[in-house]
Amino acid sequence: MSKRITVSLSDTIYQRLLDSVSDRQISKFVSDSVEQKLTGNLTTKEAVEQFFTLQKKLPIVPMDVVQSNIKRGRM
Amino acid sequence: MSVFCVDASVVVGFLLRSSRGSEQCIEKLLPEVERGEISLIAPSFFLQEVSNALRFSLTNSADAFLAQMSFQNLPIQMIHLEPFQQASILSTAYALDTAVYDCAYHYLAVLKNGIFLTADKKYYKKAQHLGSIQLV
Numbered sequence: 001m002s003k004r005i006t007v008s009l010s011d012t013i014y015q016r017l018l019d020s021v022s023d024r025q026i027s028k029f030v031s032d033s034v035e036q037k038l039t040g041n042l043t044t045k046e047a048v049e050q051f052f053t054l055q056k057k058l059p060i061v062p063m064d065v066v067q068s069n070i071k072r073g074r075m
Numbered sequence: 076m077s078v079f080c081v082d083a084s085v086v087v088g089f090l091l092r093s094s095r096g097s098e099q100c101i102e103k104l105l106p107e108v109e110r111g112e113i114s115l116i117a118p119s120f121f122l123q124e125v126s127n128a129l130r131f132s133l134t135n136s137a138d139a140f141l142a143q144m145s146f147q148n149l150p151i152q153m154i155h156l157e158p159f160q161q162a163s164i165l166s167t168a169y170a171l172d173t174a175v176y177d178c179a180y181h182y183l184a185v186l187k188n189g190i191f192l193t194a195d196k197k198y199y200k201k202a203q204h205l206g207s208i209q210l211v
Contacts, residue, residue, distance in 0.1 A: 035144075047148035048105045054145045055090050061132045063084070063093035067195060069131035070083050070124055071174070 077113045078189030079104060080180050081151065083124035085211055088194045090142055091132055097194050100211040108150045115151040116187060118179045122153065154183060171201045181208060 007030070009017065021029045042050065081104075088097030107113045125146055129139040156164070156179060167178040177198045184191035184207050191208045193199055199210040 042148050044109050044150045047145075047150065048109050051090075051105070051145050051149055052102075054141060055092065058091055058138055058142060059133070061091035061093055063088055063097070063194060066087050066091060066093045066128055066132055067084055070087070070128045072127070072131055 076111075078116060078184070078187045079113060080116050080118075080184035080187070080189050080191045081121075082177075082180050082191070082193040082195060083117075083121060083128055084194040085192050086146065086149075086151075087125055087128040087132070088211075090129075090146070094194055094211075096211040100192060105149070115149075116154055116183060116189065117151055118183050119153045119155045120176070120179070121151070122147070124176070154187075156183065160186075167202075167205075171198075173198055173201055177202070181205065184208070 017026060017029070085097045085100055088094050089101035092098060104113065104115065108115055126139075126143055129142050133139045133142070160182065164175055164178045164182045167182065168175045171178065177193070177195065180193070181191045181202055183189075185205075189207065192211050193208065194211050196210060199208060202208055203210075
């Protein structure tokens with residue numbers, strides 16, 4: 001499953017992108033770059049900040065539900 | 076350096092604001108890890124436990140993917156338990172009449188001279204007499 005999005009790039013970055021990959025590879029290149037930015041090469045400080053920021057965006061789930069869902073995976 | 080073995084319930088409990096205890100625990104510990112004052116560890120199956128809890132707790136899969144990616148970057152060292160260590164874990168699970176998984180976290184904490192941090196009251200009640208455990 002994937003989502004189609006529109007992004008804006010500066011002329012310079014766009015030109016560098018075109019110089020780096022073919023038209024057909026742009027989507028994968030951007031997707032890989034975003035994933036790398038989200039998951040890799042983070043300092044511990046950045047990783048912790050990202051984790052704390054994310055918490056505020058997620059829904060609240062009661063502890064009994066969480067524990068039940070953890071155990072659900074164990075059966 | 077102090078070592079803490081964190082249960083999946085504590086980390087997921089923080090992320091999904093399930094209990095104030097989990098939130099306070101993680102809010103205190105992660106900055107301490109960042110400063111190099113303590114270390115956080117967990118058994119290697121920890122990742123699957125957290126992922127599974129996210130899978131069944133979040134209806135929006137995009138939220139779950141984001142949470143998992145963010146979680147994977149945390150400075151928590153996953154430690155593989157060897158087959159020979161399983162006998163001791165299994166024995167404790169029978170003695171406490173509890174799951175092997177909980178005992179594996181607890182075993183790891185004892186092995187590393189650390190403290191097992193859990194939000195699971197039932198396990199805590201059964202295992203607190205063994206020491207090296209703290210309910211958050």
